[in-house]
Amino acid sequence: EDQVTQSPEALRLQEGESSSLNCSYTVSGLRGLFWYRQDPGKGPEFLFTLYSAGEEKEKERLKATITKKESFLHITAPKPEDSATYLCAVQAGSYSSASKIIFGSGTRLSIRP
Amino acid sequence: GAVVSQHPSWVICKSGTSVKIECRSLDFQATTMFWYRQFPKQSLMLMATSNEGSKATYEQGVEKDKFLINHASLTLSTLTVTSAHPEDSSFYICSARDSRGGLAGFQYTQYFGPGTRLTVL
Numbered sequence: 001e002d003q004v005t006q007s008p009e010a011l012r013l014q015e016g017e018s019s020s021l022n023c024s025y026t027v028s029g030l031r032g033l034f035w036y037r038q039d040p041g042k043g044p045e046f047l048f049t050l051y052s053a054g055e056e057k058e059k060e061r062l063k064a065t066i067t068k069k070e071s072f073l074h075i076t077a078p079k080p081e082d083s084a085t086y087l088c089a090v091q092a093g094s095y096s097s098a099s100k101i102i103f104g105s106g107t108r109l110s111i112r113p
Numbered sequence: 114g115a116v117v118s119q120h121p122s123w124v125i126c127k128s129g130t131s132v133k134i135e136c137r138s139l140d141f142q143a144t145t146m147f148w149y150r151q152f153p154k155q156s157l158m159l160m161a162t163s164n165e166g167s168k169a170t171y172e173q174g175v176e177k178d179k180f181l182i183n184h185a186s187l188t189l190s191t192l193t194v195t196s197a198h199p200e201d202s203s204f205y206i207c208s209a210r211d212s213r214g215g216l217a218g219f220q221y222t223q224y225f226g227p228g229t230r231l232t233v234l
Contacts, residue, residue: 031220043119043206043225044157051220087156091220100147101223105156 002027002092006104013078013111021073021107023088031091033071034101035064038085047073047086078111085109115141115211119226126197127234133193134229136207142187143209147223148180151204163190197233205229 003026013019025033032051036044048057050066057064061082063074073086088104116139126132136146144165149157161182162170169182179201181193190209194201208225 032222034222036225041204041228041230043117043208043228046115046222046224049222089223100159100162103157 002090002102004088004090004102004104006086006088006107008107009105010108011110013075013109015079015111015113016077018074018076018078020075021086021088021109023071023073023104024069025071025088025090026069027090027092027102029092031093033066034089034091035062035071035073036087036089038087038106044087075109078109080111080113083109083111115139115209115213115222115224117207117209117224117226119207119229121229122227123230123232125232125234128198129196131193131195132197132231133191134205134207134231136190136192136209136226138188138209138211138224141209141211141213143190143211144187145210146184146190147208147210148182148190148192149206149208151206151228157206194231197231199233202231202233205231 005024007022032049034049035047038044048064053068061076065072085106085108087106089101091101118137120135146163148160150160151157159172160175163182163184165184171177184190206228208223210221212221
């Protein structure tokens with residue numbers, strides 16, 4: 001069964017304290033892995049898509065990486081405005097099969113000034 | 114990036130009434146849209162997949178007669194909560210599938226709307 005697990009559930013950092021969020025996945029045929037940011041009371045905001053192991057994407061203080069089993073969202077020198085829930089999702093399945101995106105439960109990131 | 118809008122952003126209604134929520138892809142065409150429900154401090158729960166010009170596919174446990182979905186065009190899907198009750202109060206979020214940028218027919222990105230907060234009194 002396809003599965004996506006995010007850790008930790010919650011992470012509190014001091015402003016400027018770099019860290020990483022983990023997304024472990026077990027799927028049959030990865031088509032894409034996605035990272036989203038969600039603020040309270042809002043819909044998820046798209047951050048990155050990663051298609052294959054070894055790929056990296058960067059945006060401001062965020063960098064996403066991926067291996068065959070997991071993805072990391074690295075946050076460098078975070079600021080309080082980076083506080084949010086970060087969601088990982090995977091699209092899986094063979095070329096001929098329809099596929100949905102499976103979401104992890106998210107990591108709630110809190111950055112203290 | 115792709116933009117998805119939802120309307121209304123919030124709605125309060127009386128028990129027994131019906132509520133319609135619209136989801137639009139503003140700068141791309143979406144043959145497939147999705148409707149999610151989210152409770153406080155929980156992750157997204159997929160309710161149904163909406164395909165343009167055909168019937169929606171509902172997830173197990175979601176009542177199709179209660180949550181009516183219509184995907185009449187390539188940019189618009191609607192979710193109608195019929196005979197709403199307080200237990201239907203939740204945050205409803207739509208998303209649209211964008212196939213641009215990925216391998217056609219195989220890879221896509223989902224963009225989400227801002228969500229609709231439904232409160233049923």
